[in-house]
Amino acid sequence: MLFGDRGGTDETIVAMLSSAIRRDISFGVLRPDEKLKIEALRQRYGGSNHSMRETLRILTAEGMVEATNQRGFRVTSATEDDLKDILLMRIETERLGLKRSLQSDSVAWESQVVAAFHGLHRADVAVQETPNDAIALDWDEASRALSAALLSACGSRRLIETANKFYNQSRRYLLALLREGQIDFAAREKRHQILREAILARNDELALTTLEEDIRAALKTT
Template identity: 30%
Template sequence: MSSIGLSFGDDLAGDRPRSLTSAVQERLRTDILSTRLLPGQKLHIAGLAKQFSVSLAAVREALSRLVADGLVQASDQRGFRVSPVSPADLRDVTQTRVDIEGLALRRSIENGDRAWLGSVEQSFAALVAVPYTYPDDPTHHYEEWVVLHRIFHRTLVNACGSPWLLGFRDILHEQSERYRRLSIRRNTEKSRNVEAEHAAIVHAVLKRDADAAVAALSKHFLTTMHLVELATPKPLGIVDTA
């Protein structure tokens, strides 16, 4: 399989992370969302500081920021660990995302201009132009697809006109991303036609059929939820007892 992601040094050289703490935060966020760090896995501050060649304080601050985002949990007795996942949380995240993102999509269809419709078409075209998974490993997403998938779904709701709605939507997207990655790791999506699901959403958006677009979006999210639930007996990662 091709190498995944950037090295930590590459992150530091880029424009997005503006400090060592931000660089550590972004690297850990990426590893959590990609499930390279699994749910429940303990995060050792000293080990991470050594791995990234930064101070203990920088790692601790980065982890605290991720606690605020809901991706990491903190305990006075047990330190930091990746936030666990569960069937109940999966259903809650999915249904809330259906409600929030469905509302944002409906408002975008109402408010969006021709430029927005064009951006939806362009983001979908860019997404279908790259592979869904690595040809030699169907249990891992092609990394460019992951980036373009995030852009596609954000573009669908960009015209909603509410920064608060978009902020809540972005948080739910991140939480959903972990579950989706866990699903594909167990190859439960092999019979799924994700491109067709996306195409149904786009088709309804371009027709400005809000009811059909929201229905297609909801079906898309619920399909992911059901596939994660099928990844039994232990579909939701690990619990590190160390």
């Protein structure tokens, strides 16, 4: 059990439960279509019945969990059609977010993006040298941080939340490719160099094209 029950509707407990279950779905600990029973989840993660139901409600809204006809829950499926749909939404939302961020002409945003690229480069090196779960978790977070940084100056909270929702849905596909050794890190680094330079040069067309290429490559789609 990870988290105790403090009683009531503690938002901190719900946030921690959501993070833990979201992580385990992304890492394949909880498998696609696996049934999620409240009591079994409580024994594993902690929390009260109410906090676990609220957690599953949040994860359902994020598309990580599905409610079944019997009023139960299960992990969302992970079919080829699911991946194609997630890819479509990631490309549409992240291209729009980056386009708007580029228009912001913010030096602070540039600095944030450069820092995120640097952090991801270090994480890429680390996960190749020491491919264990702890390093993979850091790598996953660095990948998510770059995606978030690229959109952070778009000026739309709802756009950022939508993009983050579909990014989270894509994480288990990316992490599966990492576990299977199917990521071409040299090509990934080259794309990121092009994307970083295009952003700093305010070459919108090249930046948006390269971002789409990187999303497709990250999920092994064409």
